[in-house]
Amino acid sequence: MLRNGDMEVVFNFMPPSFAQGKGEGRYENFDKDMSLAIGMPVSWEDREFFYIEKPHQDTLDRVRQFVATYHQKR
Secondary structure: OOOOOOEEEEOOOOOOHHHOOOOHHHHOOHHHHHHHHHOOOOEEEEOOEEEEOOOOOOHHHHHHHHHHHOOOOO
16 A cells, blocks of 8 residues: 555566466456456556545455456456
């Protein structure tokens, strides 16, 4: 969480290094997929930075669930 209460989700590699060149297309809409999963707008700020303004109390849990199950749904 940021000081102002907003949330930033950061990945080391986006798309992940295992997908580069062979599965990058699945990550084209990662921000939109995350937004649908958590029920809030997600802004893809930079290659590995995603911004969520004024997250709800359960947003962190929803983000965790989304990331944990992302490959199972694809």
